[in-house]
Amino acid sequence: MSSDISYTTEEIAKMLKISKLTVYDLIKKGELPSYRVGKQMRVDAADLEAYKQRAKGIKAVPQPVQTADPLHHGAALSGVRPLVVTGQDISLDILVKYMEKGVAGIRPLRAYVGSLDSLIAMYRGESDIVSTHLLDGDTGEYNIPYIRKLLVGFPCMVVNLLSRNAGLYVQKGNPLGLSGWSDLARPGLRMANREKGSGARVLLDEQLRLHGIRPEQLDGYEEEQTNHIGVAAKVASGDADVGVGIEKAAAIVGQVDFIPLIQERYDLVMLKKAENMAWIGALLDILRSEEFRKELQTIAGYDLSRTGEVLFET
Incomplete structure:
Protein backbone atom coordinates (compact mmCIF):
# COMPACT_ATOMS: atom_id res chain seq x y z
CA MET A 1 0.00 0.00 0.00
CA SER A 2 1.12 3.61 -0.66
CA SER A 3 0.93 4.32 3.06
CA ASP A 4 3.85 1.91 3.54
CA ILE A 5 6.05 3.61 0.91
CA SER A 6 8.48 6.41 1.70
CA TYR A 7 11.16 8.21 -0.31
CA THR A 8 14.55 9.78 0.39
CA THR A 9 15.22 13.40 -0.53
CA GLU A 10 17.39 12.18 -3.43
CA GLU A 11 14.56 10.05 -4.82
CA ILE A 12 12.08 12.92 -4.58
CA ALA A 13 14.52 15.27 -6.32
CA LYS A 14 14.81 12.81 -9.22
CA MET A 15 11.05 12.20 -9.43
CA LEU A 16 10.17 15.90 -9.43
CA LYS A 17 13.23 16.86 -11.52
CA ILE A 18 14.36 19.46 -8.99
CA SER A 19 17.51 19.89 -6.92
CA LYS A 20 17.89 18.26 -3.52
CA LEU A 21 18.23 21.73 -2.00
CA THR A 22 14.78 22.59 -3.38
CA VAL A 23 13.41 19.48 -1.67
CA TYR A 24 14.98 20.67 1.60
CA ASP A 25 13.45 24.09 1.03
CA LEU A 26 9.97 22.50 0.70
CA ILE A 27 10.62 20.60 3.94
CA LYS A 28 11.76 23.80 5.67
CA LYS A 29 8.59 25.63 4.61
CA GLY A 30 6.42 22.80 5.89
CA GLU A 31 5.06 22.02 2.43
CA LEU A 32 6.53 18.51 2.48
CA PRO A 33 6.25 16.67 5.83
CA SER A 34 9.33 14.57 6.64
CA TYR A 35 10.89 12.46 9.35
CA ARG A 36 14.29 11.04 10.13
CA VAL A 37 15.41 7.41 10.01
CA GLY A 38 18.95 7.37 11.35
CA LYS A 39 20.81 10.06 9.36
CA GLN A 40 18.38 9.92 6.45
CA MET A 41 15.34 12.13 5.87
CA ARG A 42 12.27 10.40 4.41
CA VAL A 43 8.93 11.55 3.05
CA ASP A 44 5.87 9.29 2.91
CA ALA A 45 4.32 8.64 -0.50
CA ALA A 46 0.96 9.98 0.71
CA ASP A 47 2.55 13.28 1.75
CA LEU A 48 4.37 13.58 -1.57
CA GLU A 49 1.13 12.91 -3.47
CA ALA A 50 -0.71 15.49 -1.34
CA TYR A 51 1.96 18.08 -2.19
CA LYS A 52 1.66 17.30 -5.91
CA GLN A 53 -2.11 17.67 -5.75
CA ARG A 54 -1.78 21.04 -3.99
CA ALA A 55 0.72 22.16 -6.63
CA LYS A 56 -1.88 21.28 -9.29
CA GLY A 57 -4.51 23.27 -7.43
CA ILE A 58 -6.45 20.18 -6.38
CA LYS A 59 -7.72 20.14 -2.81
CA ALA A 60 -6.28 17.13 -1.02
CA VAL A 61 -8.21 15.02 1.45
CA PRO A 62 -7.16 16.13 4.97
CA GLN A 63 -4.83 13.69 6.70
CA PRO A 64 -4.40 13.23 10.47
CA VAL A 65 -1.60 15.41 11.79
CA GLN A 66 1.26 13.51 13.44
CA THR A 67 2.30 15.39 16.57
CA ALA A 68 5.44 13.50 17.48
CA ASP A 69 8.34 11.94 15.66
CA PRO A 70 9.22 8.70 17.46
CA LEU A 71 12.37 8.31 15.37
CA HIS A 72 13.82 11.65 16.41
CA HIS A 73 14.18 11.54 20.19
CA GLY A 74 10.41 11.95 20.58
CA ALA A 75 10.57 15.57 19.48
CA ALA A 76 7.30 17.21 18.53
CA LEU A 77 7.10 17.98 14.84
CA SER A 78 4.96 21.06 15.44
CA GLY A 79 7.23 23.96 16.36
CA VAL A 80 10.41 22.15 15.29
CA ARG A 81 12.22 24.13 12.62
CA PRO A 82 14.30 22.30 9.99
CA LEU A 83 17.74 23.86 9.36
CA VAL A 84 19.60 22.99 6.15
CA VAL A 85 23.35 22.56 6.76
CA THR A 86 25.40 22.43 3.54
CA GLY A 87 28.87 21.04 2.93
CA GLN A 88 30.75 17.77 2.68
CA ASP A 89 33.34 17.64 5.46
CA ILE A 90 32.92 15.05 8.22
CA SER A 91 33.22 17.84 10.80
CA LEU A 92 29.73 18.97 9.74
CA ASP A 93 28.28 15.54 10.54
CA ILE A 94 29.81 15.81 14.00
CA LEU A 95 28.47 19.35 14.40
CA VAL A 96 24.96 18.24 13.41
CA LYS A 97 25.11 15.48 16.04
CA TYR A 98 25.84 18.09 18.72
CA MET A 99 23.11 20.37 17.40
CA GLU A 100 20.55 17.58 17.60
CA LYS A 101 21.44 17.06 21.26
CA GLY A 102 22.01 20.64 22.35
CA VAL A 103 19.86 23.05 20.33
CA ALA A 104 16.15 23.07 21.14
CA GLY A 105 13.46 23.63 18.51
CA ILE A 106 15.52 22.77 15.42
CA ARG A 107 16.06 19.72 13.22
CA PRO A 108 19.27 19.80 11.13
CA LEU A 109 19.10 18.53 7.54
CA ARG A 110 22.40 17.74 5.78
CA ALA A 111 22.87 18.77 2.15
CA TYR A 112 26.13 17.68 0.51
CA VAL A 113 26.66 20.71 -1.72
CA GLY A 114 29.84 22.57 -2.75
CA SER A 115 30.89 25.92 -1.29
CA LEU A 116 29.85 28.29 -4.08
CA ASP A 117 26.53 26.54 -4.71
CA SER A 118 25.90 26.63 -0.95
CA LEU A 119 26.24 30.42 -0.83
CA ILE A 120 23.94 30.75 -3.83
CA ALA A 121 21.42 28.51 -2.05
CA MET A 122 21.62 30.79 1.01
CA TYR A 123 20.92 33.80 -1.22
CA ARG A 124 17.84 31.97 -2.51
CA GLY A 125 16.67 31.14 1.01
CA GLU A 126 17.29 27.40 0.60
CA SER A 127 19.99 26.93 3.26
CA ASP A 128 20.58 28.09 6.84
CA ILE A 129 24.16 27.12 7.73
CA VAL A 130 26.63 27.20 4.85
CA SER A 131 30.15 25.82 5.03
CA THR A 132 32.59 27.35 2.59
CA HIS A 133 36.29 27.28 1.64
CA LEU A 134 36.64 29.58 -1.35
CA LEU A 135 39.99 31.19 -2.15
CA ASP A 136 40.09 34.64 -3.70
CA GLY A 137 43.34 34.50 -5.66
CA ASP A 138 43.78 38.27 -5.92
CA THR A 139 43.72 38.90 -2.16
CA GLY A 140 44.76 35.48 -0.86
CA GLU A 141 41.77 35.63 1.46
CA TYR A 142 39.27 32.85 2.01
CA ASN A 143 35.47 33.13 1.84
CA ILE A 144 34.76 36.73 2.85
CA PRO A 145 35.32 38.28 -0.63
CA TYR A 146 32.73 35.84 -2.04
CA ILE A 147 30.30 36.45 0.82
CA ARG A 148 30.53 40.23 0.32
CA LYS A 149 29.65 39.82 -3.36
CA LEU A 150 26.96 37.12 -3.13
CA LEU A 151 25.12 38.13 0.05
CA VAL A 152 24.80 41.85 -0.60
CA GLY A 153 22.16 43.30 1.72
CA PHE A 154 22.00 40.18 3.89
CA PRO A 155 23.10 40.68 7.53
CA CYS A 156 25.31 37.66 8.15
CA MET A 157 27.90 36.15 10.47
CA VAL A 158 30.99 34.19 9.44
CA VAL A 159 32.44 31.83 12.06
CA ASN A 160 35.50 29.63 11.70
CA LEU A 161 34.91 25.88 11.94
CA LEU A 162 38.50 24.76 11.25
CA SER A 163 41.47 25.09 8.94
CA ARG A 164 43.01 22.25 6.93
CA ARG A 265 39.98 28.22 6.11
CA TYR A 266 36.73 26.31 6.44
CA ASP A 267 34.06 28.71 7.72
CA LEU A 268 30.36 28.67 8.55
CA VAL A 269 28.00 31.38 7.28
CA MET A 270 24.65 32.19 8.93
CA LEU A 271 22.10 34.93 8.30
CA LYS A 272 21.48 37.25 11.25
CA LYS A 273 17.70 37.20 11.19
CA ALA A 274 15.78 37.76 14.42
CA GLU A 275 14.36 34.21 14.28
CA ASN A 276 17.88 32.77 13.90
CA MET A 277 19.65 34.44 16.80
CA ALA A 278 18.69 31.89 19.48
CA TRP A 279 20.05 28.88 17.59
CA ILE A 280 23.08 30.86 16.37
CA GLY A 281 23.98 31.53 20.01
CA ALA A 282 23.57 27.85 20.86
CA LEU A 283 25.70 26.90 17.84
CA LEU A 284 28.51 29.22 18.93
CA ASP A 285 28.44 27.58 22.37
CA ILE A 286 28.88 24.17 20.72
CA LEU A 287 31.78 25.34 18.54
CA ARG A 288 33.57 26.79 21.56
CA SER A 289 32.92 23.85 23.85
CA GLU A 290 35.75 21.62 25.01
CA GLU A 291 33.72 18.47 24.23
CA PHE A 292 33.22 19.41 20.55
CA ARG A 293 36.83 20.46 20.06
CA LYS A 294 38.11 17.25 21.64
CA GLU A 295 36.08 15.17 19.20
CA LEU A 296 37.41 17.12 16.20
CA GLN A 297 40.96 16.76 17.52
CA THR A 298 40.72 13.00 16.99
CA ILE A 299 40.63 13.63 13.23
CA ALA A 300 44.06 14.18 11.68
CA GLY A 301 44.69 17.30 9.62
CA TYR A 302 42.46 19.80 11.41
CA ASP A 303 43.73 23.10 12.84
CA LEU A 304 41.27 24.21 15.52
CA SER A 305 43.13 27.30 16.72
CA ARG A 306 40.34 29.64 15.52
CA THR A 307 37.33 27.34 15.88
CA GLY A 308 34.30 29.33 17.06
CA GLU A 309 35.90 32.71 16.29
CA VAL A 310 33.60 35.26 14.62
CA LEU A 311 35.61 36.43 11.59
CA PHE A 312 33.14 38.76 9.89
CA GLU A 313 29.77 40.33 10.61
CA THR A 314 27.45 42.62 8.70
Missing part, protein backbone atom coordinates in the same frame (compact mmCIF):
# COMPACT_ATOMS: atom_id res chain seq x y z
CA ASN A 165 45.75 21.61 4.39
CA ALA A 166 44.90 21.59 0.69
CA GLY A 167 47.17 20.73 -2.19
CA LEU A 168 47.92 18.11 -4.82
CA TYR A 169 47.25 14.38 -4.89
CA VAL A 170 49.98 12.58 -6.83
CA GLN A 171 50.67 8.93 -7.49
CA LYS A 172 52.58 6.99 -4.83
CA GLY A 173 56.24 7.99 -4.82
CA ASN A 174 55.44 11.06 -6.97
CA PRO A 175 56.98 9.58 -10.14
CA LEU A 176 56.48 12.83 -12.08
CA GLY A 177 58.19 14.93 -9.41
CA LEU A 178 55.32 17.40 -9.07
CA SER A 179 55.86 20.01 -6.36
CA GLY A 180 53.70 23.08 -6.97
CA TRP A 181 50.95 24.81 -8.90
CA SER A 182 53.27 25.81 -11.76
CA ASP A 183 53.89 22.12 -12.52
CA LEU A 184 50.29 21.87 -13.77
CA ALA A 185 51.52 23.51 -16.99
CA ARG A 186 53.43 20.34 -17.97
CA PRO A 187 52.23 18.92 -21.30
CA GLY A 188 50.22 15.69 -21.15
CA LEU A 189 49.36 15.90 -17.46
CA ARG A 190 46.16 14.00 -16.62
CA MET A 191 43.86 15.76 -14.14
CA ALA A 192 41.17 14.43 -11.82
CA ASN A 193 38.91 17.42 -11.18
CA ARG A 194 36.06 18.46 -8.87
CA GLU A 195 32.64 19.75 -9.87
CA LYS A 196 31.95 23.42 -10.59
CA GLY A 197 31.04 25.33 -7.43
CA SER A 198 33.20 23.23 -5.09
CA GLY A 199 35.95 24.88 -3.05
CA ALA A 200 38.60 22.60 -4.57
CA ARG A 201 37.51 23.55 -8.09
CA VAL A 202 37.67 27.26 -7.22
CA LEU A 203 41.13 26.74 -5.70
CA LEU A 204 42.35 25.01 -8.86
CA ASP A 205 40.82 27.59 -11.21
CA GLU A 206 42.29 30.49 -9.22
CA GLN A 207 45.74 28.90 -9.26
CA LEU A 208 45.53 28.21 -12.99
CA ARG A 209 44.56 31.86 -13.56
CA LEU A 210 47.35 33.21 -11.35
CA HIS A 211 49.95 30.99 -13.04
CA GLY A 212 48.76 31.70 -16.59
CA ILE A 213 47.76 28.08 -17.28
CA ARG A 214 44.79 27.41 -19.56
CA PRO A 215 42.34 24.74 -18.33
CA GLU A 216 42.33 23.06 -21.74
CA GLN A 217 46.02 22.23 -21.25
CA LEU A 218 44.96 19.67 -18.62
CA ASP A 219 43.70 16.35 -19.92
CA GLY A 220 40.59 15.40 -17.91
CA TYR A 221 39.84 18.93 -16.65
CA GLU A 222 36.20 18.62 -17.75
CA GLU A 223 35.69 15.23 -16.05
CA GLU A 224 34.24 15.90 -12.60
CA GLN A 225 34.28 14.00 -9.30
CA THR A 226 31.80 14.97 -6.58
CA ASN A 227 34.13 14.71 -3.55
CA HIS A 228 37.77 14.73 -2.48
CA ILE A 229 37.89 10.96 -2.05
CA GLY A 230 36.77 10.46 -5.67
CA VAL A 231 39.63 12.66 -6.89
CA ALA A 232 42.22 10.94 -4.70
CA ALA A 233 40.96 7.52 -5.80
CA LYS A 234 41.37 8.46 -9.49
CA VAL A 235 45.00 9.34 -8.84
CA ALA A 236 45.61 6.26 -6.67
CA SER A 237 44.25 3.97 -9.40
CA GLY A 238 46.53 5.48 -12.05
CA ASP A 239 43.64 6.96 -14.04
CA ALA A 240 45.01 10.45 -13.34
CA ASP A 241 48.41 11.95 -12.55
CA VAL A 242 47.23 14.74 -10.27
CA GLY A 243 44.22 16.16 -8.47
CA VAL A 244 43.43 18.96 -6.02
CA GLY A 245 41.95 18.28 -2.59
CA ILE A 246 42.48 18.06 1.15
CA GLU A 247 45.01 16.00 3.08
CA LYS A 248 42.50 13.86 4.98
CA ALA A 249 41.14 12.26 1.79
CA ALA A 250 44.63 11.11 0.81
CA ALA A 251 44.97 9.35 4.16
CA ILE A 252 41.57 7.69 3.72
CA VAL A 253 42.23 6.45 0.18
CA GLY A 254 45.86 5.40 0.69
CA GLN A 255 48.19 4.52 -2.21
CA VAL A 256 48.41 8.22 -3.04
CA ASP A 257 50.80 10.96 -1.89
CA PHE A 258 49.76 14.44 -0.83
CA ILE A 259 51.69 17.68 -1.44
CA PRO A 260 50.43 20.43 0.90
CA LEU A 261 50.40 23.84 -0.80
CA ILE A 262 47.96 26.01 1.16
CA GLN A 263 46.08 26.04 4.45
CA GLU A 264 42.44 26.72 3.67
